[in-house]
Amino acid sequence: MKWRVRRAGADDAALLSLVANAAFLDTYAQSLDGGDLLAHCVKNNSADVFARWLGDPACVVTVAEVEPGFAPLGYAVITPPDFPIDLQPGDVELRRIYTLRQAHGSGIGAALMARARDDARAAGGERLLLGVWEHNARARAFYERQGFAVIGSREFVVGSEVHVDPVYALDL
Template sequence: MQWRVRGAGAVDADRLSLVANACFLDTYSTALNGDDLVAHCLRHNNAAVFTAWLGDPASVVTLAETEPHHAPIGYTVLTAPHFPIALDIHDIELRRIYTLRQAHGTGIGAALMARAVEDAARLGAKRILLGVWEHNARARAFYERSGFRIIGARQFQVGSEVHDDPIYALEI
């Protein structure tokens, strides 16, 4: 598979929403209630959510696409952090990093992470924070290989289910 990683723009909100929903459903469909998943996606992965991030100068959105067809297959979102821990003015949150299953093992995840670290540094961040589903062993192993370490926990709710998710940090 050939692919590219590029900065996303306002015209990409629909593409980002589609890949976000596909990734979220694929990742969690065997573990969470279907109605809760759909409601979560409609609320948190719609084009308006991405449009807001794309218009926020403190956020950076990156899109991974196939080459030469430019079909969306992954993305990242860096934003101001929202965690129940002591935050520093130089913290940034890697709010989202997802790739479609067929892109796993291609290097896209590593490329998206490298781009997120570069973008965070360009914005003046000294530390990247992220939260991850406690049972997502694949993602947790990826973050740990990327140098992230657990520094706390947060509760994350999808429908009626509340999860105690670890918070990871990477000093940059």
């Protein structure tokens, strides 16, 4: 599979919303209540959410696309941190990093992660933080292979379910 990773622009909000919803539903459909999943996607993965990030100079959004045709296969979003832990100057949050299932094992996830690290450093970041669903063993193993270590936890709500998710950090 041939693909590319590029910085997303203002015109990409709708396509990012689509891939975000597809990846979230694909990842969690067998684990969480369907109504809760849909409500979460409507609230958190809308084109408006992505448009806000794309318009915020403190955020960087990256998209991975298959070639030819440039259909989206994944994305990453870095933002200022929003975690209930002791934050340090220079902390940056990897708010989202998702790939569609057909991209698993292709190197796209590692490329998105490398780009997120580079973008965080370019923004003056010294530590990259991320939260992950406690039961997502595949994602947790990926982050640990990338050098992340658990430094705390946070509550993450999807519908009526409250999850206690680990918070990972990587020194940049």
